Amino acid sequence: MTAIRTIYLCNHSHTDIGFTDYQDVAFRQHADFIRGALDLIEATDAYPEGARYSWTCETTGPLLRYLRSASAEEIRRFQHWHRAGRIDVAAMNYNLTPLLNVEQMHRSLYPLRALRDEFGLTVESAMQDDVNGVSWLFADLLAELGVWFYTAAINPIRGARPKPFPGAFWWEGPSGGKVLAWNGYHYLFGRSQAGIGNFDLVDRLLPRWVHGLEADASYPYDFLYCEATHPVRVDNGPPDRRMADFVRRWNEEDRPWRMEFKTVTEFGRLLRDRHQGAIGTQRGDWTDHWTDGPGSSAYETGVNRQAHEVLGAAEALEAWLRATGRDRYDAARAAHDYEQAILYDEHTWGAYSSVEAPDSLFTRAQWNRKASYAYTAVMEGHDRLARAARDLARPLGTPGPEGIFNLGDLQPEEAFKPSGIADVLVINTLPWPRAVIVEEPEPRGGAAPDGMLDCFFNRGSGWGGARPIPPVNRVAGQVPAMGYAFLPLADAPGDADLKAGPHSIENAHYRIEIDPASGGIAILLDKDLGHDFAGRYEGWRPGDYIYETVDSPKGRDAIASFDFSNPDFFTGFRDTPWRRSGATSVEIGQATIANGRASITATIRAAGVAAARVTYALDTGTKAVHVDWLIDKLAHEAPEAVFVAFPFNLGAPRFMLDLNGIPAVPNDDQLDGAAKDWYPLQRWVDVSDGARGVTLVPLDAPLVHLGGITTGKWARTLEPEGPTIMSWALNNHWMVNFKASQDGRIPLRYRLTTHAGDVDPVAAARFAAEASMPPVVMRDIAPTGAREGSFFAVDPDAPVLVTAKPGEEAGFIALRVQNLKAGATRARLRFATPPKEARRADALEHPGEAIAVTGTEIAVDLAPLAVDTVLLRFGDA
Structure with a gap:
């Protein structure tokens, strides 16, 4: 047992973009808070050491907005007190959910470029408050950028904390980067739970926390560290002058513990310098429990x-x-x-x-x-995308009838006549070749490149006024890696391998039979493997719609009770009386074959929806099953949920998922205390039994339960019931913040493929990328040069994903090169023209060591599961 000697206070405003105020108001308030903090810092500069006020800017988003609009004098004032160590800057852009993809996570840190390079600020620490976790890729990214300290002040409602709590550990990211992490009390702890700042409360509230730590044999520290927000406005709250006066008076009196203000970076240095020997290492994703909330707004x-x-x-x-x-x-x-x-x-x-x-x-x-x-x-x-595609297309061919670029100059019957051009231009934005089957865009009188791209919009929308809608034709062909190809309109996909029968469809790879009682898949036969993958869970089949409510007048309180006297602020119940039902009637349409696709639609009646239908489809020669639900949701403000079931006929399940962009195994690649009842997917999840498996890609709904329905288990370890993936498409279980109900037409689209053997994360990631990002399709362009071309390609055997963006430095492009395997690899990239220069860079694109360019090729060595940034220059600038 260690005696507590000092209480360290980190004063800040918890950043909610909304919640307490309209979002734009919240941004303006945080600018005012910075000005108020600087006033208080100056007003207390003569106070005794420890009582001099300090402030931490919790997130960079509001801070950068303030600095961009501040006067030169305000900026100098901020810089002065920042250099003096009295106003600190934490590195996270906002308090984030794990819905961000890999590029978003990088871009969320780009404000550091401006804060460091333009404003001369030092940023060494990061904070994530309220949210129950954050992607472990941030451990790699922060460490790479010199942000070595991270604090979490979790609000455990409907969630859990890792251990030690409170305590520190070195948090290791997927590729081995490490940050020193402090897993601390709730961000409102100092004022609202310990009573610090209020002499009428502190003597009653504070001692139990101090004595609790002193009695905890696993707590080796001689301090209590707490964040403190405003007692009235715990979220989006201003600085409080009473805090500095309270600390000064406290230290002047005969008290058992001294108090000191500390910025988050000062606290990190103290922890690192004094307590290294007491800090271990943990590796894994800090999966956020609160990611269930986005299911309250499934369409958006x-x-x-x-x-x-x-x-x-x-x-x-x-x-x-x-x-x-x-x-x-x-x-x-x-x-x-x-x-x-x-x-x-x-x-x-x-x-x-x-x-x-x-x-x-x-x-x-x-x-x-x-x-x-x-x-x-x-x-x-x-x-x-439309503008870039148009610019890319301009030198490749000639638009249709000469001089026709403005649809407003044409009569409707003229505007949508075919131009006579016999090709469509298809652009592949992925760095490997693709076999594609694409819809022929509408004829637009030669002006298609100047309009929105058809491939992303409903052809039958009637946008632009009434016009004849021709039958949808499709075109098949091959497109080079990160390249383009003109595909003849005459190259329609064949249908020799397609079959349609009563309640069934087939292609070369699959035979699917629909259950007339539920509308789900009764048979999912992989012809190559000779295996029927359709399983059952609680009587449900793959593709089945399930509606869930709570059979209790307590409503949400039957799922979890919210009790702020509880240290975790809630109790999660394991005996919630769930009521679940599927379709009450099913009407299966006639299976059809058209334009290289076999499809069949089931229309159902069910609780929770005014109408709902699901279409199952197979494309010719393609090993992918399309499952497309469109539900017309009815508003329901009592707790509810919608699932789409995907139980599979497999042995003991092994799951792997695209967790925040990183291939991860549940439990093994997660911190203890991270979310296990539900998982947010970036693109894909796979279940296999070692001999065979299924990769599922939910395009719209990111939340899944693994092994069965796991709501209400409140588990620290995933123990799957079987080889089932439940898409948790909609829910409204929260009592604040998230939407009370949702209604209207909501698409829920899924793609799945089957495979032999265990999961291959590279194959899964590439299948998911193709499902998630369709090729760009343009028409009414007559090719005048090469019929195909490529910008760059990745070695087809390299286990990597590569994305590209223009560099922040003029003349450069930036690549993110991601290793999908848990072993080191070398990625070879080939370009159409030789790069003049190639360099490694940090995650913010600051250039580093040179990479050799051999002809048109570069090779990038990658650590296991690493995401590296590479800069290339092609011009002479």
Whole structure:
């Protein structure tokens, strides 16, 4: 047992973009908080040491907005007190969910470029408050960027904390990067639980916490460290002058413990320098329990997942254009677009009153603003992709009828006539060749390159006014890696391997039979493996719709009770009376074959929806099953959930999933205390029994339960019931912040493929990438040169993913090269033209050591599961 000598206070404002106030108001408030903190720092500069006020800016998003709008004098003032150690800067952009993809995680740290390079600030620490975890890729990224200390102040409601708690460990990321992590008390602990700052409370509240630590044989430290926010505004709260006066008076009195203000970085140095011998190492993903909340807004969550893909594709083409001397990259616009996508994936979903007053102006206004982040990101991404595709296409061919570029100049019957051009231009934004089957875009009188790209929109929408909609034709062909090809319109996909029968469809690889009682898959026969993969779980089949409610007048309180006198603030119940049901009636349509696709649709009646239908489809020669639900959801403010079941006929299950962009095995690659009841997927999850398996890609709904329905288990270890993946498509189980209900038409699209042997994360990742990012398709362009071309390609045997963006430095492009295997590898990349220069770089694109260029090729050595940044220059600049 160790006697507590000192109480260290880290004063800050917890950053919620929303919750207590409209989102734009919250941003303005945080600027005011910085000004108020500087006032208080100056006002207490003559106080005794330890009582001099200090402040930590918890996140960089509001800080950078403040600095960008501040006067020169305000900036100098901030810099002065920052150098004096009185105002600290933590490195995380916001308090984030694990919905961010790998590129978003990098971009969330780009404010450090500006804070360090432009404003001269020193950033060595990071904070993530409230949220129950963060991707372990951040352990690698932060360590690479010189941010060596990380603190978590978890709000354990509906979640759990890792151990030691409170305590420290070296947190190791997937590729071996390490940060010193402090797993501490709730961010409001200092003021709201320990009473620090209030002499009427502190003597009653503080001693139990101190004595508890002193009696804990596993706690080796002689201090209590606590974050402290405003006692009235624990979220988005201002600095509190009473804190400095309280600490000064406390230290002047005869008290058993001294108090001192510490910034997060000062505390990290103290921990590192004095207590190295007491700190062990833990490796694994800090999977966030709160990622269940985004299931409360399934449509918009799906939209933002599309934004991730579209922004990546747009930047890949913009990088290609820069490499060929046609730079169109707007760094400020790109930063804005990623900021919008990140703000949707930021942890604050809406107003604190979202469930108790769902129809109030306050609640509706905040949800409108939150949703707008997703819509803005995806539509800005579409515009950038369309413009980049148009610029890429311009030198490749001639647009249709000469002089026709403005649809407004044409009569409807003229605007949508075929141009007579016999090809479509297909662009592949992935770094390996693709066999594609694409829809023929609508004829637009030669102006298609100047419009939105058809491949992302509903052809039958009627946008632009009424017009005849021709039958949808499809084109098949091969497109080079990160390249383009003109495919003849005449090359329609064949259908010789396709069959359609009563309740069944087939192609060369699969035979699927639909259960007329449920609408799910009764038979999923892999012809190559001779195995029927369709399993059952609780009577449900693959593709079945399941609706869940709580059979109790307590509603949400029957799932978890919220008790702020409990150290964990809640109790999760394991006896919740769930009520689950499937389809009450099923109507199966006639199976059809058209344009290289066999499909069959089941329309169901079921609880929770006004209508719902699922279409199963197989493309010719393609080893992929399409499962596309469209549910017309009814609003329901009592707790509910929608699942889509995927039980498989396999032996003892082994799961692997794309967890925050990293191939990970549940339990093995997670911290103890990380979420095990549900998992957020980036793109894919795989279940196998060693002999065979299935890779599932949910395009819209990221949440899954593994092994069966696991809601209400509150488990620290995943113990799967069987080889089942349950897509947890919708839920509204939270009592604050997240939406009380959702309604309207919501797509839930899935792609799956089967395989022999154990999971191959490279094959799974590539299958998921192709499912998630369709090729870009354009028409009315007559080729005038090469019918195909490529920007770059990755060695087909290399276990890597590669994405591209224009570099932040003029003339460079940046590649993210990701090793998907748990062993070191060398990735070889070949380019159409020889790079003039290649360099390694840090995650923020600061250049490092040179990489040899051999002809048109470079080789990048990668640590296990590493994501490295490479800069290349092709021009003479």
